Amino acid sequence: MKKSNGGHGFFKIDDFLMAQKLSWITRAIKYRIDNWRIDLYILAPDYDITRLRKIDIDRERHPILFNLVESLEYFHGQFIKENGNRFLCNIFCTPGITYDNGNSVISIGTFGRDFYTRHKEIIRRLTYSDFFRNERHRTLDDIRETLLPLTVNAWLKIRSAIARTEQLLKKDATTDRLKISIKDLLTGINKGSKKVRQVLARTRTRQELANMRTVTTFCNLVGLPVPENKVIEMYIKIWGFPFLQNEICEFIFKQRNNCLMLNNRLNAIDPEVDATCTLCRIRGFTIRDGFEHGFFGCLSINGILTKTCSLLVPVQNVESVEFRRMYWFGIVDDEVDMHVTFFFDILRYVM
Numbered sequence: 001m002k003k004s005n006g007g008h009g010f011f012k013i014d015d016f017l018m019a020q021k022l023s024w025i026t027r028a029i030k031y032r033i034d035n036w037r038i039d040l041y042i043l044a045p046d047y048d049i050t051r052l053r054k055i056d057i058d059r060e061r062h063p064i065l066f067n068l069v070e071s072l073e074y075f076h077g078q079f080i081k082e083n084g085n086r087f088l089c090n091i092f093c094t095p096g097i098t099y100d101n102g103n104s105v106i107s108i109g110t111f112g113r114d115f116y117t118r119h120k121e122i123i124r125r126l127t128y129s130d131f132f133r134n135e136r137h138r139t140l141d142d143i144r145e146t147l148l149p150l151t152v153n154a155w156l157k158i159r160s161a162i163a164r165t166e167q168l169l170k171k172d173a174t175t176d177r178l179k180i181s182i183k184d185l186l187t188g189i190n191k192g193s194k195k196v197r198q199v200l201a202r203t204r205t206r207q208e209l210a211n212m213r214t215v216t217t218f219c220n221l222v223g224l225p226v227p228e229n230k231v232i233e234m235y236i237k238i239w240g241f242p243f244l245q246n247e248i249c250e251f252i253f254k255q256r257n258n259c260l261m262l263n264n265r266l267n268a269i270d271p272e273v274d275a276t277c278t279l280c281r282i283r284g285f286t287i288r289d290g291f292e293h294g295f296f297g298c299l300s301i302n303g304i305l306t307k308t309c310s311l312l313v314p315v316q317n318v319e320s321v322e323f324r325r326m327y328w329f330g331i332v333d334d335e336v337d338m339h340v341t342f343f344f345d346i347l348r349y350v351m
């Protein structure tokens with residue numbers, strides 16, 4: 001994952017392997033010189049390799065080609081999440097354009113086999129934007145007159161898939177004005193697989209940030225619901241700021257990824273180490289150390305926090321959700337503030 005998203009800047013091996021397979025597809029599009037490339041070309045609707053889907057390939061007969069097309073199909077589903085790319089994509093068997101609560105892609109079953117066989121060529125050519133006119137959804141009558149004599153049933157399914165896709169993708173901060181077709185992306189690649197990997201990393205990150213284990217674990221530990229993506233992005237990337245000393249980087253990273261060696265953890269490795277909180281022990285209490293205790297619950301720490309906050313911020317009650325959102329995520333008045341995030345990270349470091 002990228003450093004700006006809290007990762008180490010290494011690529012994900014799954015993405016790398018997928019991008020490698022896509023580069024074979026790119027080769028096949030560019031030069032039809034080997035038998036396997038010609039096979040792909042012949043199997044493709046309108047001889048357009050980028051429109052190939054798994055159902056076009058007999059897995060038994062062409063296991064390797066099937067594998068390549070499987071990756072292409074998956075990539076399609078990710079690619080349409082970026083900017084306005086969806087408007088240029090074909091809707092047939094494209095993961096990401098789904099109805100039935102996300103369970104069904106638009107496939108042969110959507111139209112019925114007889115209808116599909118009769119109108120296969122047109123169906124395979126259908127793009128997302130075919131269902132819009134002047135940024136408005138087209139009516140069934142309009143589609144029937146100009147495109148395809150769709151049944152009401154198929155129309156409702158496609159309409160619901162498009163409405164669902166719009167709802168999911170409009171939320172993203174990306175812009176619809178920028179768009180590129182998958183064919184243009186793939187034919188524009190000269191060498192390597194970086195462009196494909198970048199698409200995979202960007203779309204996956206936006207989508208999965210809130211579900212990442214690092215994030216859910218941290219929110220669990222601090223007892224707060226998972227915040228919006230832009231808040232996560234801020235608190236998770238802060239450790240990689242270039243002006244920080246190594247010790248502070250290390251501390252913030254470990255803190256966010258819950259791998260600090262607190263007394264309770266050290267005790268699990270070496271029973272000689274006392275698992276209780278050192279500060280509490282000094283005060284005559286025996287309380288087990290841990291993440292929440294060490295940074296918040298401990299009386300000594302909580303006292304420091306109360307004092308600091310009474311001096312610095314207008315929130316007097318450190319137990320309030322308002323304070324804890326500021327303390328852990330840097331959120332002030334519902335906006336994430338990098339300086340606040342940073343201030344409390346440093347405060348926890350010196351504590």
Ligand SMILES: [Zn+2]
Pocket residue numbers: 277278279280281287293297298299300
């Ligand atoms: Zn304590």
